[in-house]
Amino acid sequence: MIMMTDLPDLAAIQEAHERIRPFVHRTPVMTSATLDDLCEAEIFFKCENLQRVGAFKYRGATNAVQLLDDATAARGVATHSSGNHAQALALAAQTRGIPAYxxxxxxxxxxxxxxxxxYGAEIVPCEPTLRAREDTLAQVVTETGAHFVHPYDDARVIAGQGTAVVELLEDAGPLDAVITPVGGGGLLSGTAIAAAALAPGTRVLAAEPAGADDAARSLAGGKLLPSVNPDTICDGLLTSLSPRTFAAIRAHVAAILTVSxxxxxxxxxxxxxxxxxxxxPSAVVGLAALVTRRQEIAGRRIGVIFSGGNVDLRQMPW
Amino acid sequence: MIMMTDLPDLAAIQEAHERIRPFVHRTPVMTSATLDDLCEAEIFFKCENLQRVGAFKYRGATNAVQLLDDATAARGVATHSSGNHAQALALAAQTRGIPAYxxxxxxxxxxxxxxxxxYGAEIVPCEPTLRAREDTLAQVVTETGAHFVHPYDDARVIAGQGTAVVELLEDAGPLDAVITPVGGGGLLSGTAIAAAALAPGTRVLAAEPAGADDAARSLAGGKLLPSVNPDTICDGLLTSLSPRTFAAIRAHVAAILTVSxxxxxxxxxxxxxxxxxxxxPSAVVGLAALVTRRQEIAGRRIGVIFSGGNVDLRQMPW
Structure with missing residues (x-):
């Protein structure tokens, strides 16, 4: 039985890695002489913006969908999201040949x-409130029998997201630190669990916008302090941690840095x-944190996860 | 003695490849399931937008600069360009530790x-006319003794540009066709010479904007027909072929396609x-030509050279 606070361990992340391998891209780890010079450090960028659907979210969604038994899968999967998880779950379902709502x-x-x-999903419209979203989802699940896959508060999803850092550590070699964005905490939890087990000498850091700094406040305060009316251009990082992701972060994350x-x-x-x-925007909070704290990272080898590349080219944020 | 119509052969391109290897990136060859689906073909993108200075031009400039004897090199190199060749020559000179004008x-x-x-070059301003540009360059060369490296009408530069397709053919395997942008024709000449020798079964195609279609008209007319007042958003493709590049193109290029x-x-x-x-914009004329001629390429394996990525993010062309 899956508990609400279950977290994957390294074995679960490694099993997820094998499970999703046929479906996901092994994204490249890139370097930039210019950015290394700027930060006076060696930075290794794990390019999940080049992942399918343009975001790491496809890893977790694929792991969750592929884990379903055939009878459950046949009824389809459902979620509420207007972001990258929606596209990720839609494509993961299409790939398995099952419905997505x-x-x-x-x-x-x-x-x-x-x-x-x-990507072949059925869109179910709702009013733009949290209540309407949850009610509509519950109705969809009741009517269709579809299986709910949460964007981050799900051990299978977290295990999938943790596979990116496994590849980063394989490709970049030993790192002094790795830094990811943090919104709901799925990517950060998976990264923290995998890195703590595979590379205990690597500090796990996270970055988030100052206008949605619930993770930094929660870690500092020792209890969950969700964002109220978050305000930032990082539209992928508006959500707050869950008890599950907060537990992983408290256990393994060294610091959460905020950026403007x-x-x-x-x-x-x-x-x-x-x-x-x-x-x-959400993808570069880690780099932004490094650039604004150059003096603290001089000479270090640091991994940065670029989480996604889905930006409206007609409305760049400048 | 170097003649005005000299062209490199495959051996010269392979020597250039060895010569520039320590200085240039071996850029990745990328694929996209979405674009393959759209074109119903297999497309292999040689990403010279990820080359140093953001363009293939660094290959040719590096080959020319590295070929200079020490005494000539010590006086520096000079060119006229407001485009990618200017940055390329500046960095190639800086890398060798010599002046660039x-x-x-x-x-x-x-x-x-x-x-x-x-990149450490000295900028010599001139009035915005072709005459002023040539006069100013002549004056710089007279005063400094610097060695002129033309953006494309130079066998050493053409040899360097031809190294990109050598890597593309190595990484992508057999191709039915390869397509490059054509402006002055340096990249196209080098590509055509290398591909004709290495992969005679691979058709060499080029693409250019309809508003700067001198290469298409010249190839069709059998004589050089330079552009008059070219007008296109492809600012890297405003120049016209030279007798030297036209000779290589007539010998080896199957077709030149125009795009809006x-x-x-x-x-x-x-x-x-x-x-x-x-x-x-200049980098994607080849892809634009394929997308608008989908029915002709179905089922083919095609290499596309993305020539550069230097675009002003504050003034996207839409």
Whole structure:
């Protein structure tokens, strides 16, 4: 039986890695002489913006979908999300040949609805409130028998997200630290659990926008302190930790650094201009944290996970 | 003695490849399931937008600079360019530890001047006319003794540009066709010479904007027909062929396809949205040509050279 606070261990992450291998890209680890010079450090970028659907979310969604027994899978999967998890679950379901139902607010951008529909999912519109979202999801699950896959508060999803750092450590070699974005904490939890077991000498850090700093406040305060009215251009990091992800983070994360939206814009421009990679604002909070704390990282070998690249090119944040 | 119409042969391109290897990136060859589906073909993208200075131009500039004897090199190198060749020659000179003088029109964007100056070159301003540019360059060469490295009308430069397709053929395997952008024809000449010798079964194609279609008209007319007042968003493809590059193109290029600026914008968006790569307009004319001629390439294996990624993120062309 799966408990609400279950977390995967290293074995579960390694099993997830084998399970999802046929479906996900092994994304490249890139370096940049310009950014190394700027930070006076050696930085290794795990490019999950080049992952399928443009985000690491495809790892966790694929692991969850592939783990379902055939009878459960046949009824399909469901989630509520207007972000990268929606696309990820849609494609993971399409790949397994099962239905996907995605509850999205009526106000979600047309481009996001089109992307989810493009992967064959059925979009179920709801009013743009948390209550309407949860009620609509419950109704979908009741009516269809679909299996709910949460964007981050799910041990199978966390195990899938933890596979990115396994590859990063294999490709980059020993690292002094690794840094990921933190929103709901799925990527950070998986990264922290895997890194603690595989590379105990590697410090696990996270970064988040100052306008959605629940993880930093929660870690400092020793208890969950969710964001109220988060405000940031990092649209993938608006969510708050769950008890499950907070437990993993308390156990394994050394520090959570906050960054301003201006630092995020600057880091996005650096990556697009110097590395020629398209990254979304949420993806570069880690780099932004390093650039603004250069003096603390001089001479270190640091892994950075670029979480995604889904940005509206017609509305760049500058 | 180097003749004005000399062209490199395969051996010269292979020697260039060895010569520049310590200095250039071996850029990745990427694929995209989305673009393969769209074109119903297998497309292999040689990502020279990820090359140093963000463009293939660094290959040719490095080959020319590294070939100089010490006495000549010590006096430095010079060119006229406000584009990627200027940055490429500046970095190639800086890498060898010699001066570089770059003649640029006073009207060139500040960001381009800053990039060239950032690689340690001396910028020599001139009025924005062809005559002023040539006169100023001649004066610089007379005063400094610097060695002129033309952006494309130079056998050493062409040999360097030809090294990209050598790597593409090694990494992608047999190809039915390879397609490059064509402006002055340096990349296309080098590609055509190398591919004809290494992979005679691979058709060499080129693409250019309809608003700067001198290469297509010249190939069709059997004589050089330079562009008059070219007009396109592809700022790297405004120049016309030289007798030297035209000779290589007549000998080895199967067809030159023209594309509209709208098709270029669409292809840029496809690459940035789907492949998460930053590309400049000039870089995607080849893909634009394929997308608009889908029915002709179904089932084929095609190599596309993305020539560069230097685009002003504050002024995207849409």
């Amino acid at each position: 995605v509850v999205m607010p009526r106000t979600a951008p047309a481009v996001k609805k089109a992307a989810v529909a493009g 939206d201006d630092a995020v814009r600057h880091a996005m421009q650096l990556v697009m201009e110097r590395m020629k990679l398209v990254v979304e | 770059v003649v640029m029109p006073r009207t060139a964007p500040a960001v381009k001047k800053a990039a060239v100056a950032g 600026d709208d098709a270029v914008r669409h292809a840029m968006q496809l690459v940035m949205e789907r492949m998460k790569l930053v590309v400049e």
